[in-house]
Amino acid sequence: MPNDDSKQDLIDGLNEDLAYEYQAVLMYTNYSALASGIHRPLLRDFFEEEIVDELRHAQFLSNKITALGGTPTNEPHAFEQKERPAAMLRQVMQAESDTIERYVGRRKQAENYGDHGLAADLDEIISDETNHKEETEKLLRGISEDA
Numbered sequence: 001m002p003n004d005d006s007k008q009d010l011i012d013g014l015n016e017d018l019a020y021e022y023q024a025v026l027m028y029t030n031y032s033a034l035a036s037g038i039h040r041p042l043l044r045d046f047f048e049e050e051i052v053d054e055l056r057h058a059q060f061l062s063n064k065i066t067a068l069g070g071t072p073t074n075e076p077h078a079f080e081q082k083e084r085p086a087a088m089l090r091q092v093m094q095a096e097s098d099t100i101e102r103y104v105g106r107r108k109q110a111e112n113y114g115d116h117g118l119a120a121d122l123d124e125i126i127s128d129e130t131n132h133k134e135e136t137e138k139l140l141r142g143i144s145e146d147a
């Protein structure tokens, strides 16, 4: 049976994930506005589409945290502003890779806690983040370092 300690650990972990989802919402909003140069139309649309997914993840986590009896954080994790499209995309690649790793760990934690529904929901989020990472990697292939 799950105990109170492991429940609190899970709530804390989900709040860490939530802070990073808010980071992603802010980062993509910021980058979509700042992206400039010949790649701007493509990057603006790409970043704007990501915002929708990350916001949905943030809403899911907030609801799950309250269902577990916790309080969802209102503090986003900080992110670095970038000016050049290539630098933005590299930053996004790193953030998405780190996020996948974090969710894979959280999925195990949810399974150990005994919340199989949460584990299944996290699988879907892992799938979304993997898609973000792969699409970002494809965009980076076509953008020179000085773009």
Ligand SMILES: [Fe+2]
Pocket (backbone or CB within 6 Å): 021, 024, 053, 054, 057, 129
């Ligand atoms: Fe996300």
Ligand SMILES: [Fe+2]
Pocket (backbone or CB within 6 Å): 024, 050, 054, 096, 099, 128, 129, 132
């Ligand atoms: Fe993502």
